[in-house]
Amino acid sequence: MSGIRGKVGPVALSWKTIPRGPRGTAQLEIDGGDTLTVSWRRDMDGIWIELPDGLYGFDVRSVRGDDGSLSFDLSERGSAAEWRGLRFLRAGEEAMAGAGGAKSGNAKVKAEMPGKIVKVFAVEGQAVARGDRLLVMEAMKMENEILAPAAGKVSGLSVKPGESVEAGALLLTVVGGA
């Protein structure tokens, strides 16, 4: 059986055997170096892995992106080290993922929690710079300014002052942003 080759960030992994199951052992080559043995055991929060030099634990959170792809947020157990959005991309998938990232030019501005719109600074069609004030929302008795996440044009502005919005409601889109 041929293995699986791919990358997580800059780290190239070549699996000689295909890992399966909540615990197991596989042979693995890292960055073209020697083949080593990795054993693992999954648990409710993540995974323990055993390498020749010791045991490492990670909490793993799976995150589904807007394009349907899965990535993983990892935090190392017993440490404050965290990584967000790690993906194991098989050879050939990287180009696809790159193309997916480049074409998304619109930044959606959503209500992060339920609340009331207090002020709207943005005007439909207006050109904004990253960090420009778009609107003021009141939630949890606090006023929060919502800033442009990227430069672009305001489009689909759908809220007025005094209006209540649900969490996740689309407030407007900054077109051509990111």
Place this chain on the structure above:
Amino acid sequence: MLIANRGEIAIRVARTARALGFPTVAVYSDADRFAPHVQACDRAYWIGASEPRESYLNIDRIVGVAKAAGARFVHPGYGFLSERPRFVEACQRAGLVFVGPSAENMERMGDKIQARATADELQVPRVPGSAGAVKSPAEAASVASKIGYPVLLKAAAGGGGKGMRRVNEAGQIAAAFEGASREALSAFGDGAMYVEKLILEPHHVEIQVFGDGKGGAIHLGERECSVQRRHQKVLEESPSPVLNQFPDTRPRMFEAAVRITKHLRYAGAGTLEFIVDGEGNYYFLEMNTRLQVEHPVTEWVTGVDLVAMQLLLAAGELALPTEGPDRSGSSVEVRVYAEDPKNFLPAPGKIGVIDPPSGPFVRWDSAFRGPGEVSMFYDPMIAKLSVWGPTRAEALQRMRVALDELRIEAPMAPDGTREGSLKTNLGFLRRLVRNGDVLAGNTTTDLIEKHPELKAPPGGAPGREAAIAAALARMLGQAAVTQEGESGVSHSVWSWQARREGARS
């Protein structure tokens, strides 16, 4: 005793009440049916809809329920009605004993302007500021130019950072006044503002006091709560690191706090808040006429159950000691919030997993056990985690380990992702207790602003181990996580993903 509150504080009060043999009555709103605080009490009464003003702020309803339940005492907890003189009066009229100060004390100290006048009368130093409430931007600007920028605008009726703005220069004051005043009006029903000079290198230090209502008062040491975001406390400790640098300041603050408490003929638990600057000068800010969220750190260093002391004083079963308790060791508390650490905005939602830490000298105060929901109707605090150690360094080490043990996650969807809006500040807290300034005790109130790296993990390229773990996470799929056995159909995300993308697997 009826507990006019919800969440962790209602549970905490009920525990002590039960230990002392007081039967307990809970109240609950629609959102809190079967909530843990309801289960923690002997009896429970529904008091209205989920919105606080329909239930936990509904004085008539709560007093009516207390009478119907045959309660003799009412404990207000913190927040909600705990600092409303009208509630105290309503309890008294109904023949109930309010566990706390008199309405008169509350009225006087609850109003920042009157509280400041009291401090002046007793010659306790306070931050230079407007003599009374200012009602217009122009008035605020004129006071600010007299005392000098930067200044702080604060809601006269407020607390918890709502209706508060820092103003660096005259050009910003009008806009800041309007925003803060509107926020204060909506949160407290009163848009009056107070202007005061902004103290540089400030530390927030508060003194816990108890009074017997007859002019007797003691202090139970200090708490430093300088580490704040959005003017709300996130890490609290005793003793105060800044007072350790200026040991002469500590007894003077204790004396001032006791002097004010005696003068007021204050009854029950109270807290005098001060600002201490980088040279050890202290300035009176305000008095909180209730039990504080962060009272566990005082309990750790004094060994005194503050709620028991409140209850026994209110019941007339305890004479206030003439001296405060000895204090030993060091305690640290952090507040675990449902919030997005990127901007510290509340991010309430459903909880799928909550796994509290344990170990020597570790205390966990929370209303969450297992799956539940942080309601959008109430404060997004999930828990308070506190520890004790013989020294500050040892307490912080224990806190680091405890935070590493803690797990809180949103519920898991069938595809293994976490669903819902819940976010927590757990990663932030783990970084915070490793921060050099926190460890060194350089805890000025701008600590979080000075360390933007606390808000997000450093990121960067994963190491070898993280890369392997991430690759395994994809290939093994999620089914393995939820089932311990190795049998069953493989619901591997790997094969799911491959099918989805039309790839041959």
